[in-house]
Amino acid sequence: MPLPNIDTDYLADQLQRLLAIPSPTGYTDPIVRYLSEELERMGVPFSVTRRGAILALYRGREVEGARAIVSHLDTLGATVKMIKDNGRLELVPVGTWSARAAETTRCTILSDEGAFRGTILPLKASGHTFNEEIDTQPVGWQHVELRVDADCTDRKSVEALGINIGDHVAIDTGTEFLDNGYIVSRHLDDKAGVAAMLAALKAMVDDRVRVPVDIHFIFTITEEVGSGASAVLLDNVVAMVSIDNGTTAPGQNSAEFGVTIGMADQVGPFDYHLTRKLIRLCTDNGIRHQRDVFRYYRSDSASALEGGADVRTALITFGIDASHSYERIHIHALKSIAELTYLYAASPVEIARDVEELAGLEGFTEQPTEPAPHSHDDPSTHG
Known part of the structure; x- marks a missing residue:
């Protein structure tokens, strides 16, 4: 299959619109309404x-053995x-x-009486x-x-x-879209992931692409406080791919270009077979990618497993x-995702057995255990 035609103008426009809607965890009704209206406009149930x-x-052609692709609408606050x-x-x-x-950030207090x-x-x-106490x-x-910002000097x-x-406080984004493709803003985690999902869904709808099983595009509202996808997966879902951010920092292998595939986070490794399928898709289709491991990080996948879902999980990220904090990404990563x-x-579908909750060993997966090719070569033959 050739690389799909992703409408990056649509992607960027949706990201800008999403960032303009405050959605700290617990105050997400406005963004849920916006996204629902966009799905309705696309004709997606x-x-x-x-x-x-x-x-x-x-x-898809089959209901059972469905896949889920997940990002989150809620932000810090x-x-x-x-x-x-x-x-x-x-x-x-x-x-x-x-x-x-x-x-020094600007913000909005979302009170019962209105915004301040x-x-x-x-x-x-x-x-x-x-004096110097501001630094110490x-x-x-x-x-x-x-x-x-009101006439109030006492309680x-x-x-x-x-x-x-108990009033919610939404933090201003300070968003900038630069001509060189960089995007600087707060709350790119995970509104950039949501925008990438919408762009992928739009391309699928436009192409009328046929998929083997139902694909559930899921947008959660409590990922930043840990519960995320713990209670939203339907029983027929057997595999779940989370889309979130990957940290570009010293000691990390993430990048602001291409797809960064999470191999493990603080909860443990992601599913071996699903993760390597995503890597093969990148390799076979020329999508720039790199792998990374995150020690102080968890995503919707972790909350789903902790909620009791017996599903394969994987994580794909934009660097x-x-x-x-005041985050920066590049549009190239979102297009790649x-x-x-x-x-x-x-x-x-590669693992047909996954459609059964319990089954015998027939069709069960295998992981390589044999020595790698050339692992026993004579080093003298390599010059």
Whole structure:
């Protein structure tokens, strides 16, 4: 099969639209509604769970032995922990991210009465007042506060605005799309993955490609707090590919170009056979790719397994610099992921036995155990 024609203009446009919709974990209704409307516009049937996870269906020749492709709509954020006597707000993070990344960011408080703008600042923000202490103060969520852009200088005046403990705080993205293909923004994790999935789905719909089994395109809403895909997989799904970010940093093998295939994360290795199928698809179709292992990372795949799903799992990622901070990616990686997603959806079933929950050894997989070719060669013959 030739490489699919991925509409990168559509991909970039969808990413920009998704980034413009605040969606910290727990406040995802607006983005769920947007994505549902986009699926409806494409003519793709979908269902929405009680809390808002979306299951879109691309029908295949067979219902059983279905595949799932998953990304998450929710992002990092914060919650109001306390209204302080000085009218500032104490925060706790939603998801795992450093207060250092939050310092001086603009944000929106999403209260029951409406939205308020503000800035997250270190407790000692002014060098004119605190001199060198602005550089020596500790880093941590107890060392920052949210300054509300309203006439409120004490607790009572903040409460009078309608701001309460437990209100969600959405962090501004500061998004830039550069002419050289780089994209800089907060919350590229995982709205970039969502955009890549939409681009792949659009290409499949446009091409009317036939797939061997049902493909469930799943968009979760609680990945950043750990539960993710734990309760959204249907019983007929036997394989699940998560799309998320891969960290480009010292000691990592991820890249901002091509597909980075996760071999293992902090939970353990991904499925041997599904992972190597994805690698073969990249190799056979000329998709740039690299492998990586993530020590301090988990995705929707981990939550699905912990939720009791007996499915094969794999992780494909777009390389991201400064994950969970002010992130940067390249459009090339998103296009590559969309290509691989399309090819995987259309690829033949290789492990027919997976359709059965329990079965005998007939058709069970094998992993190589023989010595590699040339492993016993005489080194003197290699010059």
